[in-house]
Amino acid sequence: MEGYINQVNQHIENLVKISITERQQNGLGISFLDFSKTNSMDCRYVGLSNQDFPAIVRERYLDIMTSVPNSVLFFLIYDGENELLYQVDLDKNSTFYESQNQAEQSK
Numbered sequence: 424m425e426g427y428i429n430q431v432n433q434h435i436e437n438l439v440k441i442s443i444t445e446r447q448q449n450g451l452g453i454s455f456l457d458f459s460k461t462n463s464m465d466c467r468y469v470g471l472s473n474q475d476f477p478a479i480v481r482e483r484y485l486d487i488m489t490s491v492p493n494s495v496l497f498f499l500i501y502d503g504e505n506e507l508l509y510q511v512d513l514d515k516n517s518t519f520y521e522s523q524n525q526a527e528q529s530k
Contacts, residue, residue, distance in 0.1 A: 424507050427458050427500050431509060434464075437509060442468060442496045449473065451488060454496070459503035477494065484508055 438520065442454045449470030457465040469476045471488070480499065487508065488497060494514035500507045 424500065424502065424505060426518070427456070427502060428462065428507070428509065430458075431456060431498060431500060435511065438466065438498065439496060441466065442498070443513075445470075446496070452476065452497070453484070453488075453499045454506075456498050456500045456509075459501065 437457075438454060445454070445468035449468065450472055452468055452470035452473070453476075454466060454468045467486065471481065471485075484497070484499075487510075491510070492512065492514060494512055496513065498509040498510045498511065500509055
């Protein structure tokens with residue numbers, strides 16, 4: 424997955440722009456980044472309310488998606504076998520993830 428994350432980070436500015444536009448038009452959702460074909464990345468955004476949103480993805484990630492600040496964008500990286508929900512917080516002043524980490528460490 425690390426190689427895919429590096430690729431995503433190299434293109435994050437454009438991916439964020441696409442996700443913001445899609446979210447404004449389609450509501451909260453996920454940008455699906457499919458690396459299952461060699462040497463390519465297929466990207467598509469699907470809103471939660473869209474009938475094409477995969478039920479298994481909704482089951483796995485709905486709680487996370489609805490419990491974070493609205494400034495967070497979601498990218499589901501998939502390579503044909505594994506997946507990773509990659510979160511990008513557009514609010515540079517947000518302390519949400521810092522407080523989450525502190526809460527987990529104090530458990």
